Amino acid sequence: MTKLSEQYLTFDNSEGLIDENLYNMIIDCFDKKYKDICDFFNYGELLKTSIVPAPNYKGVAATYTETGKVIMGTKYYEQHKLDADSLIHEWIHVAQRYPQFEPGWLTEGLADYGREKFGVYNKEAGWALPKYNPKHHYTQAYRVTASFLIWLEDNVDKDINWKLNDLLKKGAYTDNCWVEFTGKTVDELWDDYAKANS
Secondary structure: OHHHHHHHHOOOOOOOOOHHHHHHHHHHHHHHHHHHHHHHHHOOOOOOOOEEEEEOOOOEEEEOOOEEEEEEEHHHHHHOOOOOOOHHHHHHHHHHHHOOOOHHHHHHHHHHHHHHHHOOOOHHHOOOOOOOOOOOOHOHHHHHHHHHHHHHHHOOOOOOOHHHHHHHHOOOOOHHEEEEEEEEHHHHHHHHHHHHHH
16 A cells, blocks of 8 residues: 555655654654645645755744745754654645735644644654643744644634634635634633633
């Protein structure tokens, strides 16, 4: 049986820039979860993607959504040799392919929501969503927003994150969508989240 990574992923590690065990973990993540990612974030259409190790990139990883290219900052991965699921975050960006990035906090929050939902090795990497803190705000993006989105899914509307992704893909997101979906503004929902978790 042909693996998804053989059809949809290009990842040349011939120069050995990525630890071999991490390389194998990343391939494993792709084969196990890429279909689920595309089912949720791209209506089931599988998109081709590539990973390019980048010694000069100072961050963790970055995605060029137009091409599906993901660059990995090799310096980061030299220190985080179990963080394979960071690529799940990037593959979600490949699948999102929103016509515009804004609101950035929601785009990144949904990607970390997806990492929590589809992650394979989060525990091994020491990655987890934070508990509510009064210093948090939903616009902080990434894990803080993801914790809020998961709470909304569990307590307000089980389909809200799919609906938000759908609006963003159509370029139709407005702040009013929260009221349409839940009867409350996003600020009111955040207040509910804060009260429930204080």
